[in-house]
Amino acid sequence: MKSRAHNFSGFGLGFRPQHFPDILGGANAADGVDWFEIISENFIGVGGMPMRNLMRVSDDYPIVMHGVSLSIGAPDPLDRDYLQGLMDLAERLQPEVISDHLCWTGAHGVNLHDLLPLPLTAETLVHVADRVGQVQDFLGRRIALENASTYVTFTADARSEWEFLSELSERADCELLLDVNNVYVSAFNHGFDAADYIAGLPAKRIRQIHLAGHENNGDHIVDTHDAPVADPVWDLYRDTIRLLGPVPTMIERDANIPPFADLVAELQLAREAAGKAGHGAAA
């Protein structure tokens, strides 16, 4: 078990195996990166070089675990093997946050490997809150749920997504991972005000922030995670930090991954943006 003197704060990046030589390659190679986020699934049940590299990174940096297959809104029972895998990994890494998405990823044993939208109804709220409770009981700690980008909404929707997340986080006593880009994307696609969304969330439950790039197709935006953060998302991020105060923030890049130094430089923009919002050094 590791113990750490520092608190979880500042600015992070996703841990990508191809950046490993940069991260631990030499003195101060990863200066400017305060912590790393892993995709949990990439390290559950695997060993070998990838796992050894991660353990070395975790000796030097705080780690947060971000999952994509909890499928918290699915109709199937929670996958106990997966939860055990999360728990085992968490025991090794001692992560600051364990997160996944408000979504479902498949039903009846099928995995569609996508973050699919949920109807925002009372039935869904009860269902998801119950399952978050089960997960938190199993892991013995809170999890954080992230707002996924959505491209459809349901006629059955009875509340906004921010109202849903607020109610859910209170009812289930869970944390939130706020993806500012995803708010922007969903706001554009569905025609709501991104500022209303962020102002409508319970600030004290927001544990972490994601920033990422997207692709604007004119009538809709797709959350691609393959490009630098867009200008209007930086504006929204500044407003968010002004409202929330310092929140640990990272840049997600899942495809079209640039050299490590480029991401460190982009992360510096996040630090400066938070600074302009009055919370740079402390964030």
Place this chain on the structure above:
Amino acid sequence: MNTGLAELQRLFQDRLLAGGNDIERHLKDRGPFLKVYDHAYLARLLEVMGEDFPAVHTLLGDDQFGDAAVAFVRAHPSRARSIRWLGAGFSAWLREADPWRNLPVVADMAAFEWALGLAFDAPDSEPVGMPALAAVPAEAWPGLRFEFHRSLNIVRLAVDVAPFQRAVAAERDPEAAPEPLSEPGDCGGFGATWKACRCAIGRYRWMRRRGSIA
């Protein structure tokens, strides 16, 4: 009365797996951007298949590889938690499905690439070295049981796919199409020289027919 959560999910899933339209009337404005999910589903699966089977991709070319990969994921929706395992049944499917079953080189290449991938990130297990063996007293030898390292995989191949695969992995143009072996052979892939250097592409060696290590 509103359609319940489980039914909406069933309709949504039917859309992605089989192109069903019934979900649309439950979406606001009939879901003009539903196409984003349609596209993302197949694109993601194809991308992962391409990453896991680059030599099969090179062997078949873009169009045929795309056809094979789409037909495979249509026939075998993923049931694994991690997309890492999407291609687990690909070589077995290629051996049975038209027209690939007439081209054993395709299934062999898929089996070989899959085994190499397994060797790379299999769970760790501690190899037995000579000092540990030497420390076992002679009278205990009859009771010893050995297990293979967890990164060892053995695949039965009819075609010598390794030179072609090596060229693709090294981003070289393969010099020649894979040649049939004079007789089918077992190829064992390790993640390591048993201990120190589980290298990025794994190691493999040919084995004798009966599966003992050559």
